[in-house]
Amino acid sequence: MxxxxxxxxxxxxxxxxxxxxxxxxxxxxxxxxxxxALFQDAVPRSVPVAVxxxxxxxxxxxxxxxxxxxxxxxxxxxxxxxxxADRMLERESVYAIVGVPDDITTxxxxxxxxxxxxxxxxxxxxxxxxxxxxxxxELDQLLAADITVEREIVGEEKQLPxxxxxxxxxxxxIFFAFTYVxxxxxxxxxxxxxxxxxxxxESVVLAKLVFFTILLLFPIVVFHAGSLYYGYEVASLAPxxxxxxxxxFLLLATVSTTIMILSRFSGxxxxxxxxxxxxxxxxxxxxxxxxxxxALRTTVAQALxxxxxxxxxxxxxxxxxxxxxxxxxxxxxxxxIVLAGLALEGSIVYYRRRS
Amino acid sequence: xxxxIELDDVTREYSSVVAVDGISLSIGDGQFHCLLGPNGSGxxxxxRLILGLTRxxxxxxxxxxxxxxxxxQRPNFYPGLTVRENINVFAGVVGAEDWExxxxxxxxxxxxxxxxxKAGELSGGFARKLxxxxxxxxxxxxxxxxxxxxxxxxxxxxxxxxxxxxxxxRGNTVFVSTHRVxxxxxxxxxxxxxxxxxxxxxxxxxxxxLDSEQSLQEYYVEQVLDREGVSPANxxxxx
Numbered sequence: 001m002x003x004x005x006x007x008x009x010x011x012x013x014x015x016x017x018x019x020x021x022x023x024x025x026x027x028x029x030x031x032x033x034x035x036x037a038l039f040q041d042a043v044p045r046s047v048p049v050a051v052x053x054x055x056x057x058x059x060x061x062x063x064x065x066x067x068x069x070x071x072x073x074x075x076x077x078x079x080x081x082x083x084x085a086d087r088m089l090e091r092e093s094v095y096a097i098v099g100v101p102d103d104i105t106t107x108x109x110x111x112x113x114x115x116x117x118x119x120x121x122x123x124x125x126x127x128x129x130x131x132x133x134x135x136x137x138e139l140d141q142l143l144a145a146d147i148t149v150e151r152e153i154v155g156e157e158k159q160l161p162x163x164x165x166x167x168x169x170x171x172x173x174i175f176f177a178f179t180y181v182x183x184x185x186x187x188x189x190x191x192x193x194x195x196x197x198x199x200x201x202e203s204v205v206l207a208k209l210v211f212f213t214i215l216l217l218f219p220i221v222v223f224h225a226g227s228l229y230y231g232y233e234v235a236s237l238a239p240x241x242x243x244x245x246x247x248x249f250l251l252l253a254t255v256s257t258t259i260m261i262l263s264r265f266s267g268x269x270x271x272x273x274x275x276x277x278x279x280x281x282x283x284x285x286x287x288x289x290x291x292x293x294x295a296l297r298t299t300v301a302q303a304l305x306x307x308x309x310x311x312x313x314x315x316x317x318x319x320x321x322x323x324x325x326x327x328x329x330x331x332x333x334x335x336x337i338v339l340a341g342l343a344l345e346g347s348i349v350y351y352r353r354r355s
Numbered sequence: 356x357x358x359x360i361e362l363d364d365v366t367r368e369y370s371s372v373v374a375v376d377g378i379s380l381s382i383g384d385g386q387f388h389c390l391l392g393p394n395g396s397g398x399x400x401x402x403r404l405i406l407g408l409t410r411x412x413x414x415x416x417x418x419x420x421x422x423x424x425x426x427x428q429r430p431n432f433y434p435g436l437t438v439r440e441n442i443n444v445f446a447g448v449v450g451a452e453d454w455e456x457x458x459x460x461x462x463x464x465x466x467x468x469x470x471x472x473k474a475g476e477l478s479g480g481f482a483r484k485l486x487x488x489x490x491x492x493x494x495x496x497x498x499x500x501x502x503x504x505x506x507x508x509x510x511x512x513x514x515x516x517x518x519x520x521x522x523x524x525r526g527n528t529v530f531v532s533t534h535r536v537x538x539x540x541x542x543x544x545x546x547x548x549x550x551x552x553x554x555x556x557x558x559x560x561x562x563x564x565l566d567s568e569q570s571l572q573e574y575y576v577e578q579v580l581d582r583e584g585v586s587p588a589n590x591x592x593x594x
Binding site: 192194197198355 | 403406407408409410423425427429431432433434435445448449489
């Protein structure tokens with residue numbers, strides 16, 4: 001019977017492509033099932049906040065009390081100066097600054113705390129109202145003074161579409177690096193023998209990476225045109241943001257290329273890259289501040305270079321932050337590119353040795 | 356650095372299969388050299404070893420400093436580009452900027468009509484011609500071709516062989532891997548027959564003792580069948 005023969009053929013094919021099927025039917029479902037557990041709360045419970053004394057009269061013990069009071073719904077971090085706290089806010093190391101006044105332990109006195117939030121981090125603005133309210137309630141119960149919390153928004157308050165603009169651009173960078181680049185490499189594997197004879201795999205790969213990195217300027221310009229059309233105040237062409245996006249693309253494209261070479265330009269390489277892309281998009285906290293998620297997910301996001309690029313891009317595009325604010329993050333990205341380049345070279349050497 | 360391509364006791368194993376088994380070979384002297392052997396005899400592996408696409412399990416492959424060009428059994432070019440774009444790209448890659456020569460190669464290989472066609476959509480014959488063109492544009496001192504006549508029509512075969520013969524006359528070495536030597540017989544200077552990864556014989560054509568009316572193809576098949584122990588009575592006629 002022909003159907004039986006065809007079903008047998010499917011079985012044979014599947015057994016010879018078991019790796020792809022393991023990815024699709026086991027690893028990918030397991031990944032999605034696993035990542036769903038990382039999304040825990042609609043309102044952040046462990047959002048990092050800086051706690052800073054607003055007056056020299058504030059004592060160590062006052063700060064400790066405040067930290068204890070905030071710990072049930074935030075992740076407080078004591079900071080020595082307001083300037084340092086501002087810097088942390090700009091780098092999204094914290095999403096709010098709690099300014100502690102003096103006289104908080106004197107009964108009958110009024111003490112006004114400030115909760116400073118960034119106007120450009122739109123998803124946190126609503127939550128910050130809840131946090132201000134919680135802070136007031138919690139500290140009022142805890143302290144002898146009459147406590148009020150004043151919420152202060154620094155910087156220009158942005159709209160949600162403006163906030164999401166850099167995020168979409170970042171997703172595009174990740175998508176391009178993990179889909180088109182591997183697809184292009186796989187397509188050209190048919191000419192690999194001639195390329196290996198006439199030039200070197202290193203030259204071929206380098207040319208591709210340079211070309212695609214330059215090509216990425218086009219979608220950035222398109223995004224800029226879109227922002228002009230919609231009247232968004234987003235500095236899409238800010239050099240620091242463009243540099244961060246290009247460096248990150250180069251890093252990710254180098255990784256995806258390495259995977260393709262290690263998989264010997266096979267379909268498995270494409271699947272691995274797509275899986276990696278989904279993981280990076282899901283875990284880099286591209287749209288929501290890391291405080292919205294579990295401690296585990298926060299740790300994962302902070303381990304990914306894409307998270308830092310997102311912060312840089314968002315800060316420069318939305319707040320006009322200076323490149324100097326993120327110097328060490330740029331340097332770390334360059335360092336990772338060098339490491340990825342070494343891994344890529346290793347994969348080429350491995351490929352040659354296995355030929 | 357040698358002025359010839361030298362293989363010294365080269366072996367290449369794939370898992371438990373020995374594709375090339377201790378072969379020593381010298382290629383050069385402006386000869387038209389044919390590597391003959393049945394399917395699976397190790398010709399293509401030998402070819403890839405010479406090109407550095409495969410590493411020998413043991414032994415050494417020494418290459419001259421001269422320019423080496425190659426045509427592949429499975430045509431190798433960018434399928435997404437046109438024929439013209441492929442030629443331009445590889446001319447740039449290998450520094451083949453003599454466009455008078457490049458145009459002549461295109462003309463001799465009867466590729467002019469296909470210049471603006473997408474390479475991935477070419478017929479087998481045109482794909483072969485493009486691959487041969489890419490091998491020739493750099494004017495190689497050593498031209499290595501793996502089954503170069505596959506899918507070529509008779510007219511194109513005749514013109515290509517005339518062109519290659521003239522190329523050899525200029526002092527270049529042509530090394531062709533094939534399982535059918537008939538078309539090459541009038542031009543070939545040296546024949547190396549391989550079987551099951553080993554050299555059966557390696558001689559100049561003048562040193563091969565052919566019976567009257569016997570072709571080189573018949574002689575080669577006879578040698579291989581002898582090695583396989585097939586009795587003369589059971590041998591099919593050779594075309």
